[in-house]
Every structure is written in structure tokens, then in C-alpha cells.
Amino acid sequence: MNKDVLKISDLTKSEIEILLDRAIALKSGKDANACPLIGKSIGLFFEKPSTRTRLSFEAGIYQLGGNAICMTPDELQLGRGETIADTGRTISRYLHAFMMRTFSHAALETLAANSSIPVINGLSDIHHPCQALADVMTLLEKKGRIEGMKVAFIGDGNNVCNSLIEAAALLGFHLTIACPEGFEPHNEILEKSRSLAKSEIIVLRDPREAAGMADALYTDVWVSMGQEKEAEHKKKKFMEYQINTKMLSCAKKDAIVLHCLPAHRGEEITDEVMDGPQSVVFDQAENRLHTQKALLEMLVK
Numbered sequence: 001m002n003k004d005v006l007k008i009s010d011l012t013k014s015e016i017e018i019l020l021d022r023a024i025a026l027k028s029g030k031d032a033n034a035c036p037l038i039g040k041s042i043g044l045f046f047e048k049p050s051t052r053t054r055l056s057f058e059a060g061i062y063q064l065g066g067n068a069i070c071m072t073p074d075e076l077q078l079g080r081g082e083t084i085a086d087t088g089r090t091i092s093r094y095l096h097a098f099m100m101r102t103f104s105h106a107a108l109e110t111l112a113a114n115s116s117i118p119v120i121n122g123l124s125d126i127h128h129p130c131q132a133l134a135d136v137m138t139l140l141e142k143k144g145r146i147e148g149m150k151v152a153f154i155g156d157g158n159n160v161c162n163s164l165i166e167a168a169a170l171l172g173f174h175l176t177i178a179c180p181e182g183f184e185p186h187n188e189i190l191e192k193s194r195s196l197a198k199s200e201i202i203v204l205r206d207p208r209e210a211a212g213m214a215d216a217l218y219t220d221v222w223v224s225m226g227q228e229k230e231a232e233h234k235k236k237k238f239m240e241y242q243i244n245t246k247m248l249s250c251a252k253k254d255a256i257v258l259h260c261l262p263a264h265r266g267e268e269i270t271d272e273v274m275d276g277p278q279s280v281v282f283d284q285a286e287n288r289l290h291t292q293k294a295l296l297e298m299l300v301k
């Protein structure tokens with residue numbers, strides 16, 4: 001399948017279901033010695049820092065028998081002014097897929113439009129599809145199903161939130177987002193997802209109302225990479241959006257707590273909740289590995 005995954009809605013519901021089945025099988029150790037990427041090279045390009053995305057892609061590619069080539073902008077001629085389009089044309093001549101973490105989603109689209117190999121979004125300012133795949137795998141693993149579950153995303157309507165919205169629309173879980181005014185998710189993504197969804201996708205202000213009877217509480221940092229100048233202003237606005245024990249008590253008794261990580265402990269989440277029995281954040285981080293391996297198997301032929 002030669003397709004790009006720049007956002008969750010680039011995949012169909014059935015592709016995600018097949019991918020999740022495969023990720024669960026890979027996690028259980030099935031085909032541990034199969035090497036579908038033998039002889040294949042995958043480029044990994046990072047304009048921003050990364051722990052999980054870099055390590056899970058590199059380790060996953062190795063486990064599938066492939067070769068990962070990791071790059072930063074100043075290691076490519078891109079850093080000296082070569083265009084993204086020419087970079088896209090060039091990478092297609094050597095590599096079998098390319099993952100890019102970038103500030104500009106438009107840059108990813110240009111790269112994908114000019115390359116003949118699958119391009120995967122490893123986080124842009126608008127989307128984080130690889131994260132959402134691990135998120136829904138974790139929901140399935142911990143709750144036994146995705147459809148009909150009630151997820152509350154409490155915090156900034158950012159890239160992680162936007163991808164979760166698209167996942168909710170495709171997979172049928174209810175999503176309530178609580179954020180301060182001015183920090184809503186991407187309006188077009190929200191409207192389009194709502195028009196396609198059978199489940200409810202709601203945006204409101206009161207975090208406790210969102211958390212009420214939720215099966216999962218999800219949060220992310222208040223200040224995303226590249227927003228450092230807004231840090232002080234944002235932190236003040238988000239004070240009441242912290243996931244702490246009081247907030248968690250509004251959710252169902254068996255609710256799980258999700259966080260894409262890295263966490264800013266003491267800001268969007270307390271130590272008590274993050275290290276508590278309902279937190280599944282490190283299983284969620286592990287699931288990046290399994291879902292991305294399944295994604296690479298699906299895309300790289």
C-alpha cells in the first residue's frame with residue numbers, strides 16, 4: 001500500500017482495525033522472527049526533540065529487519081536551503097518510507113506530494129497520528145473495546161487532541177474536550193469529524209463536567225514544542241485543568257489515565273495520578289512501538 005499517513009483520517013476504519021489486530025499480535029510475540037523490512041531503509045527526520053517517537057521507530061524498524069536512518073535538519077541540505085519538494089524527490093530514490101516530525105504540517109504535505117514512498121507524520125503542529133494509534137490500542141487493551149467508550153481530553157486543543165478527534169470519529173468513541181477559551185482544537189478538524197461521527201464529540205469549558213463518568217481521562221502538556229514564548233500565559237490559563245485526584249474522582253471508578261508523554265509533572269498532571277494505579281501512560285508509550293510496527297508492515301511493500 002503506497003500511501004501517506006499524515007493524519008488519522010488518511011486511514012479508513014477498517015485499516016485501523018486491521019492495524020490494531022496486528023499490533024496486538026506483534027505485542028503478544030507473534031512473528032517475532034519475521035523480518036518484513038529486510039533490505040529496506042526508512043528515513044526518520046526530526047525538526048523537534050523526541051524520545052518515544054524516535055526510539056519506538058528505530059527499535060521497531062530494527063525488529064522488523066529494516067534499516068533506520070535518523071536525521072536532523074542541519075544534517076541535510078534542507079538546512080542549507082534545498083527545497084522540501086526536491087528533498088521529497090530525492091529520498092524516494094533511496095528509501096522505502098520516510099517519517100517526519102516537523103513544525104509545519106504544510107511542509108509534510110509538500111514532501112509527501114513530491115515523493116513516491118509512504119510519508120508518515122511523526123508529529124506536526126496540527127496532527128500526531130502515530131500517537132492516536134497507540135492511544136486507541138491502549139483503550140482497546142485496557143477496556144476491551146473502543147466503540148461507545150467515553151474519553152475526556154482535558155487541556156490544550158493541540159495536535160494530540162486533533163488526532164484523537166479524528167480517531168473518535170472513525171472508531172466511534174465519545175470524546176469530550178475541556179479547554180479554556182481560545183485553546184480549542186482545530187475548527188475544521190472538529191467540524192469535519194463531527195459531521196462523519198456517529199459518536200459525540202463535544203467541546204466545553206468545565207473540566208469536571210468533561211471528566212464526569214468518563215472511561216478514560218487524557219491530558220497532554222499545556223505548552224507544546226515551539227510554544228515556549230507563550231508558556232507563562234498558558235500556564236495561568238490552564239491551572240484548573242490539572243488532572244489530580246479530585247479530577248480523577250469525577251470519572252468512573254475504573255477509569256484509566258492517558259498521557260502521550262512527555263509529562264510536565266505538577267502542571268497538567270500530578271505525581272499522585274501519574275504514578276497511581278489508574279495510570280496506563282507507560283503501556284501507552286510502549287504501544288507506540290507495536291502500532292508503528294504494524295503501520296510500517298502495512299505501508300512498506
Ligand code: CP
Binds near residue numbers: 051
Ligand atoms: N509522545 C511522543 O510523541 O513523545 P516524544 O515527543 O518523546 O516522541
Ligand code: NVA
Binds near residue numbers: 158220223262
Ligand atoms: N503536544 C505536544 C506533544 C508532544 C508529544 C507537543 O507538540 O509538543
